[in-house]
Amino acid sequence: MIILDFLDPNNELIHQRFYRENCIEIGKILIKDIRIFDRKLKNIVIIDNSVYAFGYQLDNGIPIISWHNNKHDKELFNLIDYLETLSKVDDIRVLNRHVFHLHTFYEDCVEEFNS
Template sequence: MPVNLVQDGTPRPLLPAIASKYLGRKCLVLDLDETLVHSSLKPVPAPDYIVPVEIENNWHNFYVLKRPGVDNFLRKMGEIYEVVVFTASLSKYADPVLDKLDPGRTVAHRLFRESCFNHRGNYVKDLSQLGRPVGDTIILDNSPASYIFHPHNAVPVSSWFNDPHDTELTDLCPFLEDLTNAQDVRGVLNPFVQHA
């Protein structure tokens, strides 16, 4: 993974300096696939979006389903957190999906595969590289391998594919609202307890 270095040789943070409207807020890092949406190259009945993506000079349609409650979840979280979508997917796929999922730009930042750390064949999201206090950073992800470096910062969620009766994002809202008051989220998020 290429690392940008600042003048003193330390790695440049993945995120820019915090904008004034987010000062005092914690950082909520959200996974994309199987957490907020599910995408398939095979046609599915009634997709929420069809996103064309060029892969090796060929265009492919991704059929995207939104997890139930995702619109309201993003709106609520965007009011109380600095929201970052951090996905192991490539930007040429994830960017157009996020353009459709988040037309109002609730998500402050987008990070893609090139920002992940390749650890034993897994794409790991290293929260210490974001440029935000780790004690103020929460990651919501369906893949425990993604947050193997920071289990105490994780809110595990189940993988979502197409269950129309899923309520996990809606159910998490009160918990995540309460978490904004924590001195250090790692004191609340025990990696051995399922919070969802």
């Protein structure tokens, strides 16, 4: 079973899926540049455990914790409520920017460390 089928069994939240073969490869890094798709960026979310994977569109990204070899992982399951919330906003990038602060992550960490 594909995990997205479990998260959205009735295909109400996730309308299209893209995978590794849809990425741009730069060296050994895979980047999900969603500008290549004929979709409005305000409606696309990228979920990945590697923030650099959505570095071209930080506000579309949802960072998650790696799940490798963890039988008890529930990281994607825990996103259900957040994905439902995103489905109700006009532009997911606005909410993601507010929630994840990826544009200011480094500065925020330095400021917190120095205070």
